[in-house]
Amino acid sequence: MRPGDPDIVFQSYGRCCNRDTFFVDFYDCFMAKSEAIRQVFKKTDMSNQRHLLRNGIMQLVLHARGLPDTKLKALGESHSRRGYNIQPHHYSDWLDALLQTLEKHDPYFCPDTRAAWIRAITPGIEKIKNAY
Template sequence: MKEDISKVRLSYGRAISRRQFMNRFYELFMNSSPIVAHKLAATDIEKQQELLSQAVNMVILFPQGNKIATNAIKRIRESHHRDGLDIKPEYYSFWVDSLVMALAEHDPEFDNELEQAWRKVVQNAIDYIVEGY
């Protein structure tokens, strides 16, 4: 896992340095399902993109037990709960697949191995968030 996290951090650095990356992730996510579009209909896109770019960092740091990341993911687990934003466990695959697609377009070093590393790292935080649903 440690090696995967290092690879993923470098990959995220490469992707986020390209201006269009976050826009594209958000666009792919919005278009991934009518359910997602509906949930995010009233959302301020610019604000959400900023929050999301920080949230991805927290997702990456979460598996190693980083304290700030643990708190951040805990907060997301609470806000996305059935009594709050009500994000059903099955919606998270839209998020992951959109992220992977945006990475594939923006990280020039993206390949199959890196995709597996990303999916493994991200799944950790998602499992934790979904357990709290």
């Protein structure tokens, strides 16, 4: 990860959080990836889920900025086969949907911003995924 990546990502996320439709658009994009993903959310209160997503992304961003991985470990456990049973291969779809939604909502999104996001949050995503 490059030194400025966490700051670039934090600022980008702040711009996106100012748009009410960011989290709705994320789930529209994510669920369009596959029927299996749609099934995971079939009986989900999406309003609550969007709130959880907002916090989860923030935890990834804060971890990239140096905070401990305690919350990410808890997310990993809740998403593991002992919890929601989120299949590890869905995390690449999740990241892809996030990047597509960021590009749509962040007016300053560019290839460098995309690369900074990938570098910054991939280690946290791996921690969550590896808890499976």
